Amino acid sequence: MRVCCANARYALTGMPEDSSEFKPLPRRRKKSESAAKPRKRTPVGATTPSVTRRTARSTAAAAEDAAAPRPARRRRKAAKKNSFGWLKYVAFMALVGIGVYFILNLQPTPPAPPANETPDPNATLVPTSAPFFPVIALPQLPTAAPTFTPTPTIPQVAIVAGHWAQESGDAVATVRDSGATCPDGLREVDITKSVADKTLALLKQRGYHVVLLQEFDPRYEQEPKFAPKSFLSIHADSCLVGADYSYATGYKIAHAEPSDNEQEDSRLVTCLTRSYDKVASKYDKPFNANTITRNMTEYHAFRKIDPRTPAAIIELGFLGWDRDFLVNHQDEMAQGLANGLDAFLHGSACVPATATPQPTETVLP
Numbered sequence: 001m002r003v004c005c006a007n008a009r010y011a012l013t014g015m016p017e018d019s020s021e022f023k024p025l026p027r028r029r030k031k032s033e034s035a036a037k038p039r040k041r042t043p044v045g046a047t048t049p050s051v052t053r054r055t056a057r058s059t060a061a062a063a064e065d066a067a068a069p070r071p072a073r074r075r076r077k078a079a080k081k082n083s084f085g086w087l088k089y090v091a092f093m094a095l096v097g098i099g100v101y102f103i104l105n106l107q108p109t110p111p112a113p114p115a116n117e118t119p120d121p122n123a124t125l126v127p128t129s130a131p132f133f134p135v136i137a138l139p140q141l142p143t144a145a146p147t148f149t150p151t152p153t154i155p156q157v158a159i160v161a162g163h164w165a166q167e168s169g170d171a172v173a174t175v176r177d178s179g180a181t182c183p184d185g186l187r188e189v190d191i192t193k194s195v196a197d198k199t200l201a202l203l204k205q206r207g208y209h210v211v212l213l214q215e216f217d218p219r220y221e222q223e224p225k226f227a228p229k230s231f232l233s234i235h236a237d238s239c240l241v242g243a244d245y246s247y248a249t250g251y252k253i254a255h256a257e258p259s260d261n262e263q264e265d266s267r268l269v270t271c272l273t274r275s276y277d278k279v280a281s282k283y284d285k286p287f288n289a290n291t292i293t294r295n296m297t298e299y300h301a302f303r304k305i306d307p308r309t310p311a312a313i314i315e316l317g318f319l320g321w322d323r324d325f326l327v328n329h330q331d332e333m334a335q336g337l338a339n340g341l342d343a344f345l346h347g348s349a350c351v352p353a354t355a356t357p358q359p360t361e362t363v364l365p
């Protein structure tokens with residue numbers, strides 16, 4: 001059997017004796033051939049049904065590009081689309097917001113001064129912390145109401161309660177120098193404080209900005225110098241009684257001599273004299289020009305306040321002969337003083353009821 005023997009030989013050697021007899025699978029051969037040899041290019045348009053065979057290469061390629069890849073690109077676009085695409089816009093806006101906020105907050109906040117520290121008025125202003133970056137002036141948004149910055153108001157009336165010192169509250173009893181004192185204990189400071197309070201109360205009722213001063217008020221030390229619109233120091237005279245002191249009665253009003261503001265000082269004295277005299281004359285208390293001393297014209301506070309301030313000093317009466325007037329008619333006295341200051345502050349010329357007195361060298365016994 002040829003078939004049998006041939007098969008037997010093949011089984012022994014592993015290779016068929018006659019190669020013509022071996023026919024490998026066509027698939028295997030084709031695969032190896034295609035790997036070894038370059039594939040033969042099919043002419044463009046040969047197998048494409050939409051393009052005719054005679055179409056030029058370039059035209060065919062363009063047509064292919066126009067026709068074929070379109071569905072692929074559409075598919076890619078569709079794949080890229082996602083439902084969270086808007087998030088990038090949100091993130092972008094957030095970044096812009098953070099950037100703007102950062103720029104606006106570049107300038108460091110100035111350090112707050114300690115609450116218990118009093119600023120030195122003579123101190124030179126030197127910036128303690130300069131900003132790192134130039135500060136861009138941004139337009140201010142209109143606020144609902146304009147901010148009100150309170151400015152220190154200048155008092156229109158400042159009245160000294162003669163010899164009064166605020167040592168423990170309003171306790172007049174603790175005053176060291178209470179001025180003139182009567183043998184029975186009546187003190188000048190009791191009169192001056194009471195009349196000063198009443199006069200200021202009346203002026204306050206009329207809308208004036210008033211200030212009560214001590215005999216040696218801390219405001220005298222301030223810089224710039226204390227400069228109210230009008231200044232009056234209220235005093236009362238000595239407690240002299242008896243026939244030898246019959247001259248010791250009446251009131252007097254004076255301004256500084258020499259005066260730095262003669263015209264206004266004189267007008268203030270005239271306004272006060274005219275008004276106070278209406279009250280004093282009711283009780284036969286004359287303007288006692290003869291007893292105006294240098295104690296009045298060189299009153300210490302005249303040189304401590306602003307020299308342009310219209311200022312005057314009054315001796316309401318004598319504690320001795322005018323005791324009843326000083327003790328029992330304080331409301332009227334205060335009315336007289338308030339009217340005089342009111343007229344002065346209203347710019348009145350205050351036609352004098354009594355001649356403005358000149359200081360004398362009278363030496364009290």
Ligand SMILES: [Zn+2]
Pocket residue numbers: 162163179180188235236
């Ligand atoms: Zn006095």
